[in-house]
Amino acid sequence: MNQAIIPEKDRKPEEVSKNHHVMEVRGIGDLPHDLIIEILSRLPVKVLCKFRCVSKSWQGLLTRDKEFIARHIECSKRTPLLLIRRYLSSAIEEPSNTETTIELTSVDMKGDVTDRFKKVIDGPVHTFISCGSLSVLCCMYSLYVCNPSIREIVRVPYRPNSRISNIGFGYLPISNEYKIVHLYHTSYVGNGKMGCEIFSFTSCENVTTGSWTRIGDCPFSAWTSEYPVCVNGVIYWSLSSGWKDRSILSLDLKKQEFASISYPIRDSKKYSLLEYIGLMGGLCLVGFSEETSRMDIWMLKSRNKNWAMEYSINLSSLCPKLLISTDDHSQEILVHMEQRDLICYSLKSQNSRRIGYHRAIKNYNKPCLYYGSLVPLG
Incomplete structure (x- = not known):
């Protein structure tokens, strides 16, 4: 009924x-x-x-x-976020304990905290790289992929007791794959060369189903003191040749080919800060001059691998400390100042705005830019 x-x-x-x-x-x-x-x-x-x-x-x-x-x-991508990290280790109290607690804080472009969470990993972390919506945490003997939006961190399968040194992280749109590149020194790779292996995993699939592939040796020795960036499927590192002959190492993730790119400027005294970032759809080199208070921007032309000066901007009394990598196709530069302020400069409008920083920023490491996503890892 x-x-x-x-x-x-x-x-x-x-x-x-x-x-x-x-x-x-x-x-x-x-x-x-x-x-x-x-x-x-x-x-x-x-x-x-x-x-x-x-x-x-x-x-x-x-x-x-x-x-x-x-x-x-x-x-x-219209509302990017800053990811700020802090490491809390108990090694001082318990030397035998190698675990590290990583605290990740998300901050929007208004300076407001949107999320914060903690995870325990096999630290300490020596490299933290973001690419789009995901990040890679590299410890001495372990690797992790993180999606901070859904608070998920997954360990990458790797050989036990094998030390991890120089890491790059990028995304290859044509195959919808993320790539973790590991450059390493071995006994059989000499003459300044480095071995190279790549871990590939498909977006939206379980990270642990990915696999490692060893490719040809890298003909150069990459400098690990600067974080690599990925632009249009190519990862760039700074080469350890010093200021007098600075150059950039590139790895095309699709072709799996290495190349060396010379810097456009040779005078080490001209700039107090010189960094490369993804900008306006390509690789750009940004130099800050204290004497002239200017910011010069070169863009790498993909066809002939030559640099072209695109902008020379007066920064007045600003004292830049470092750059924060933005989206490859962004027209905004995030400049971290000595006063721990963050300035967002728009190349399109040629105006800048100050982003109110997290109050405890002095206790954190260099922030990364990322985008909120639901990309599952496990």
């Missing part, structure tokens, strides 16, 4: 709320798939993580639909 229909005014409040919720879910489910993706991709990760509990179909869309995850990352 069919149950009598009870008017809404006579129902219990929890029943009314539940039915309304079901109607809302069914309502959006009746929309075209493309429109659902377009709507949900504009929401922040925190909200979407709650939606995963709505139903199995929503969970599948938000965790396994590659089209949605890719679209959400594109929308997230």
